[in-house]
Amino acid sequence: MNHIERLEARSVHVFREAYANFKNMCMLWSIGKDSTVLLWLARKAFFGHVPFPLVHIDTSYKIPEMIEYRDKLAKKWKLDMIYGQNEEALENKQTFPDGNATRIECCRLLKTGALRNTLNGRGIRYRMNHDTGDYQVDRNREPYTGVIVGVRADEEGSRSKERYFSPRDTENLWDIGDQPPEFWNQYKTDFAPGTHLRIHPLLDWTEVDIWKYIKRENIPTVSLYYDQGNGKRYRSLGCYPCTFPIDSTAKTVDEVIEELESGLLKNIAERSGRAQDKEDGGGLEELRKNGYM
Amino acid sequence: MTEIKREKEDMNLVFVGHVDHGKSTIIGRMLADTGSLPDGKLEQVKENCKRNSKPFEYAFLLDALKDEQSQGITIDSARCFFQTQKRNYIIIDAPGHIEFLKNMVTGASRAEAALLVIDANEGVRENSRRHGYMLSMLGIKQVAVLVNKMDLVDYNPLVFEDIVQEYTQFLKKIDIQPETFIPVSGMNGDNVASLSQQMPWYKGRTVLEELDQFKTERVPEEKPFRMPVQDVYKFTKDGDNRRIIAGTIDTGVIKEGDTVVFYPSGKKSRANSIQEFNKPHQKIKKASEHAGITLEEQIYVKRGEIATINGQPKPEVSTRIKTNIFWLGRKPMIKGKEYFMKVGTQKVRTRLERIHMVLDASTLDRREKNQVDRHDVAEITMKTEKAIAFDLAETINKTSRFVIIDDYEITGGGIITASEADQQAWVRDKVLVRNYKWIKSVISKDRRAEKYSQKSSLILITGEKDARRKEIAKDLEQTLFDGGKFVYYLGIGNILYGVDADIKEEGKDTHRKEHLRRMAEVAHIMLDSGTILIITAVELLEADVETIKAIVDEELIETVWVGSDISTDLKPELHITEFNDIREATQIIKSRLQEKGVIFKPF
Numbered sequence: 026m027n028h029i030e031r032l033e034a035r036s037v038h039v040f041r042e043a044y045a046n047f048k049n050m051c052m053l054w055s056i057g058k059d060s061t062v063l064l065w066l067a068r069k070a071f072f073g074h075v076p077f078p079l080v081h082i083d084t085s086y087k088i089p090e091m092i093e094y095r096d097k098l099a100k101k102w103k104l105d106m107i108y109g110q111n112e113e114a115l116e117n118k119q120t121f122p123d124g125n126a127t128r129i130e131c132c133r134l135l136k137t138g139a140l141r142n143t144l145n146g147r148g149i150r151y152r153m154n155h156d157t158g159d160y161q162v163d164r165n166r167e168p169y170t171g172v173i174v175g176v177r178a179d180e181e182g183s184r185s186k187e188r189y190f191s192p193r194d195t196e197n198l199w200d201i202g203d204q205p206p207e208f209w210n211q212y213k214t215d216f217a218p219g220t221h222l223r224i225h226p227l228l229d230w231t232e233v234d235i236w237k238y239i240k241r242e243n244i245p246t247v248s249l250y251y252d253q254g255n256g257k258r259y260r261s262l263g264c265y266p267c268t269f270p271i272d273s274t275a276k277t278v279d280e281v282i283e284e285l286e287s288g289l290l291k292n293i294a295e296r297s298g299r300a301q302d303k304e305d306g307g308g309l310e311e312l313r314k315n316g317y318m
Numbered sequence: 319m320t321e322i323k324r325e326k327e328d329m330n331l332v333f334v335g336h337v338d339h340g341k342s343t344i345i346g347r348m349l350a351d352t353g354s355l356p357d358g359k360l361e362q363v364k365e366n367c368k369r370n371s372k373p374f375e376y377a378f379l380l381d382a383l384k385d386e387q388s389q390g391i392t393i394d395s396a397r398c399f400f401q402t403q404k405r406n407y408i409i410i411d412a413p414g415h416i417e418f419l420k421n422m423v424t425g426a427s428r429a430e431a432a433l434l435v436i437d438a439n440e441g442v443r444e445n446s447r448r449h450g451y452m453l454s455m456l457g458i459k460q461v462a463v464l465v466n467k468m469d470l471v472d473y474n475p476l477v478f479e480d481i482v483q484e485y486t487q488f489l490k491k492i493d494i495q496p497e498t499f500i501p502v503s504g505m506n507g508d509n510v511a512s513l514s515q516q517m518p519w520y521k522g523r524t525v526l527e528e529l530d531q532f533k534t535e536r537v538p539e540e541k542p543f544r545m546p547v548q549d550v551y552k553f554t555k556d557g558d559n560r561r562i563i564a565g566t567i568d569t570g571v572i573k574e575g576d577t578v579v580f581y582p583s584g585k586k587s588r589a590n591s592i593q594e595f596n597k598p599h600q601k602i603k604k605a606s607e608h609a610g611i612t613l614e615e616q617i618y619v620k621r622g623e624i625a626t627i628n629g630q631p632k633p634e635v636s637t638r639i640k641t642n643i644f645w646l647g648r649k650p651m652i653k654g655k656e657y658f659m660k661v662g663t664q665k666v667r668t669r670l671e672r673i674h675m676v677l678d679a680s681t682l683d684r685r686e687k688n689q690v691d692r693h694d695v696a697e698i699t700m701k702t703e704k705a706i707a708f709d710l711a712e713t714i715n716k717t718s719r720f721v722i723i724d725d726y727e728i729t730g731g732g733i734i735t736a737s738e739a740d741q742q743a744w745v746r747d748k749v750l751v752r753n754y755k756w757i758k759s760v761i762s763k764d765r766r767a768e769k770y771s772q773k774s775s776l777i778l779i780t781g782e783k784d785a786r787r788k789e790i791a792k793d794l795e796q797t798l799f800d801g802g803k804f805v806y807y808l809g810i811g812n813i814l815y816g817v818d819a820d821i822k823e824e825g826k827d828t829h830r831k832e833h834l835r836r837m838a839e840v841a842h843i844m845l846d847s848g849t850i851l852i853i854t855a856v857e858l859l860e861a862d863v864e865t866i867k868a869i870v871d872e873e874l875i876e877t878v879w880v881g882s883d884i885s886t887d888l889k890p891e892l893h894i895t896e897f898n899d900i901r902e903a904t905q906i907i908k909s910r911l912q913e914k915g916v917i918f919k920p921f
Contacts, residue, residue, distance in 0.1 A: 026537060026606055028328050028406065037608040038566045041548040045621055045663070072562055072610055073595045074553040103555070179399055188424070206420035206646055206728050208427030208456065209719045210566070211660055215726040229408070231399060242596060 047171030109143030343504035346376030543570030546662030581707035647729030766848035
């Protein structure tokens with residue numbers, strides 16, 4: 026077995042354990058490369074099917090190509106697609122682009138807040154109607170008890186401490202100092218009423234692993250990851266006011282892999298184009314403790 | 319054409335040892351000395367230290383988290399990535415503080431090899447030994463010992479030699495043969511990435527060189543085939559009619575056409591095809607791979623069973639197992655309490671039956687105790703509610719491993735060392751053969767259920783002698799029959815003087831177990847035909863029901879006790895304490911069957 030096969034086997038195993046143990050499960054899909062690989066791995070685990078809904082938190086500031094790509098794949102693969110957003114904050118213009126919030130506060134409202142309410146069912150869920158291709162208000166407000174998320178341990182400090190099955194309390198909070206033990210393919214799959222689990226099948230993958238898998242499986246990715254001729258590409262995707270491309274001439278998956286393996290980007294953090302990480306010393310960790318992906 | 323590069327091997331490494339013996343420092347030093355850190359990271363951390371006026375430590379590179387830095391100890395097992403010419407390493411830094419043993423176990427269980435760090439100045443301490451023991455229990459056999467902080471003992475070879483001797487003695491007792499001992503200083507980098515000028519007396523390898531000497535774990539292909547069933551999928555979307563048995567292969571190899579036997583049920587079928595999404599057709603799947611197989615005959619198997627191959631050594635099946643466990647729970651493990659046990663993908667209720675001995679893992683002292691406390695290691699016998707399939711640690715360690723769940727949390731783990739005899743063993747052996755030889759109908763269970771609008775079910779009505787069981791049974795039969803159900807009340811007498819004629823002795827209860835077995839076998843046949851079967855019996859014991867459960871699928875059984883007091887040890891699913899007339903009792907049972915989905919519940 027090679028490196029990628031081992032990673033795939035572990036991820037598939039985690040997916041199936043999750044599916045067997047959680048009745049009301051969903052998967053977060055941010056449209057980025059990681060969660061798209063995650064989606065592909067779900068199809069691996071379930072033999073071409075994705076037997077649970079995909080949830081996208083739409084901040085309304087996503088780069089338009091992302092939404093286009095989301096709906097295109099959702100239709101093509103017949104995905105049970107759901108999105109949610111923080112309508113109150115958007116209405117009151119409590120956002121960074123409106124000048125009424127810092128980047129971190131904006132993330133907290135449009136992502137963390139929206140995510141919490143979409144998962145627990147207090148917020149409105151919009152679900153794709155495959156007959157019309159439009160989104161409709163979903164009547165199902167049941168809280169999700171298992172949430173599959175595509176975080177990777179190598180992304181930054183706090184993610185390196187994650188478990189494959191990671192409990193969150195009723196308020197979505199993560200107690201990083203007291204996490205469940207995990208050994209021998211056995212995970213925390215029992216949970217008290219009111220709590221839920223985050224499931225992380227991609228934990229052991231690195232950025233270059235993701236790209237190699239995209240190549241091996243020929244997974245469709247959004248064009249923003251490639252240089253379109255202006256010498257720039259996105260390495261990590263998010264909201265357009267806070268996400269910036271890097272200098273790169275990689276135009277294909279092969280070229281991206283080559284660029285990563287050449288060491289050219291070795292000293293630039295993957296999320297360096299994500300402005301919210303820099304605002305406060307432990308920006309992302311603080312966000313994550315409160316429920317951010 | 320780009321040049322084809324030979325792919326590097328992967329290896330997970332864990333650093334363990336007593337708190338403050340310097341694990342994070344050595345790792346930080348290794349990352350720094352091999353240029354594995356992003357540019358500027360080292361300077362940034364140094365600058366941070368200066369600003370907060372504390373001395374720089376290499377450990378800070380790892381302890382990225384704020385609350386860790388404030389406490390100065392590793393809370394969890396952080397991972398970092400690192401490579402040599404030969405391999406990609408994932409380094410897991412496991413916490414040395416006793417409070418975080420569960421995190422150490424989490425980190426170590428993912429590793430193929432371990433580096434155990436001992437402080438030269440402090441010598442072998444409690445967790446140096448405890449962690450050594452845990453490594454052995456977790457199945458990690460490759461261990462290198464790093465004697466750290468040699469700078470604090472003036473690089474004295476005698477100090478090093480003493481520790482080598484003392485610790486080798488200990489490891490010997492727990493069946494670990496260390497690869498080597500290396501004297502190092504994480505702080506100064508001696509013998510980490512390059513050989514030290516300070517210790518000319520040391521002739522061995524550096525830590526880095528030693529890592530590449532570890533052997534990658536061999537995929538256990540040569541062992542008997544074992545695949546715990548994770549699920550049976552039938553996704554009907556887009557006209558998909560495959561019924562796929564999915565799992566990850568623990569050991570061995572499976573090929574299309576192999577005859578597969580599932581345990582604990584003993585059911586058998588042929589592997590028709592191997593399925594995988596977005597991959598050309600494969601005829602073989604090996605250990606460590608994820609797999610999906612379709613079967614030729616549609617036998618009823620479910621999550622929890624272990625798929626094996628006919629003709630290869632069989633797994634053990636029992637309800638009583640002898641184990642070595644380690645306990646992580648805050649509450650002790652006690653007798654009389656119900657826990658859950660997960661073995662492979664099986665999950666069963668279990669109880670602690672007997673404690674043979676408790677071991678202090680830090681001293682290896684044996685103690686007599688009547689409970690297993692946090693961080694104890696013990697040899698115990700567990701009793702499970704229903705039979706499980708497993709292997710013994712000495713034959714196939716992967717399928718011998720289990721965890722214990724208490725109050726939603728994993729609170730312990732262990733390995734099964736022996737299968738102990740239980741009361742149902744004689745029945746189970748017969749059932750395994752029966753299932754193996756069973757001639758399957760072409761009509762599936764699901765099709766029968768659909769045809770009759772009911773799920774086959776065994777309703778066992780029991781109670782004290784004059785509890786009107788038979789009247790209720792007859793009325794229930796009549797009611798269900800009138801409702802269009804396919805139902806039968808089987809009077810015990812119908813069996814006693816027919817099927818049991820050869821063993822029936824008038825006025826005596828000599829062959830109780832065999833009577834029960836035959837009755838349950840008759841029931842099993844009738845349930846296979848799709849029927850709802852009602853049987854009555856006086857004062858059933860829990861052991862009687864356990865015997866029946868060894869023969870008839872537990873999920874199909876509904877036990878009903880009639881009468882206010884339960885005079886045996888039975889724990890019935892339904893207890894009808896009071897009823898005005900027979901009709902009322904019938905209605906209670908009928909509602910129960912509707913709730914369980916045995917028969918349709920009208921809105």
